[in-house]
Amino acid sequence: MERTERDATVMKALPLSKVYQLLEPGPVVLLTTVRKGRANVMTLSWHMMVEFEPPLVACVVSNRNYSFAALCATRECVIAVPAVELASKVVKVGNCSGRDVDKFAAFGLTPVPAGRVAPPLVAECFANLECRVVDARLVNRYNLFLLEVLKASTDPAQKHPKTIHHRGYGKFVVDGETIKLRSKMR
């Protein structure tokens, strides 16, 4: 799924009420930040939904990660959701640090200006969530950030994306079949 540059205009707005449907299944995601004009991207699996709408998301970004300081300082990020076709790039992003590498350039990921925050969207991802830090009380102790999703968009060209889920040490499970059960749960 190599892709040339796409700009944000091809992205379709996603109602904020549907954001939880992207993150609740637990996919590996990318997280972008920008600081002093320099964008960075990391991989992230430790995230969860906290509220439906406005959508709140909790995530853990280790203070050993280069992105940690940018997230603390700017209080903005983008969560980008990659489909399985990006798996090898996702792992490469996770295997190195923004201290040493311009990861967008190194791995052929395309930063696209976001609408509400300074960090870029990732064009190759099928969904992008523009976030701002709304509560940092648990950052010191647990590296745990609470984010509000301000704007969400999806790539209509990616029809039925399958996400990847990390089981540790580079082992990922890919989405399989979908089942539908009669549920009263949202």
Place this chain on the structure above:
Amino acid sequence: MERTERDATVMKALPLSKVYQLLEPGPVVLLTTVRKGRANVMTLSWHMMVEFEPPLVACVVSNRNYSFAALCATRECVIAVPAVELASKVVKVGNCSGRDVDKFAAFGLTPVPAGRVAPPLVAECFANLECRVVDARLVNRYNLFLLEVLKASTDPAQKHPKTIHHRGYGKFVVDGETIKLRSKMR
């Protein structure tokens, strides 16, 4: 996968260092509590890992859930991980409240005494994590609990369990193929 009673002795201890491998992929789980001698169980998808070891887990249990008061009062729970064969029971558990129903009896789930906490394990689940609340600072505002996993066990009879991941309104994606990539990430 109907199962008659199994007791905790058939469960195998899981090293605490491996707990994150169960939750990081984002499966739907069951959460048990007990209060005044009465055990209850709910479904939960809003959870994430916070630390590897000792394993810390964050989860959101709405104050609209009957389990909320028990978790606040006793500060103990068990997170039980069901395989896809239990999907219909998992949904039934989510469709009603412990206010009205003894869900263990109603849905044929078997409570098994835990080793470190009062809430029961769920015998039919392939993994059970005994947890205690270690930080309740974000409960008032976000219903967000921080748990430490004190003890973990798995059912050796369930060899390659596939988990389910909720996409909203009773739509679940089941684990598909596993891929292995060369990763430096734990």
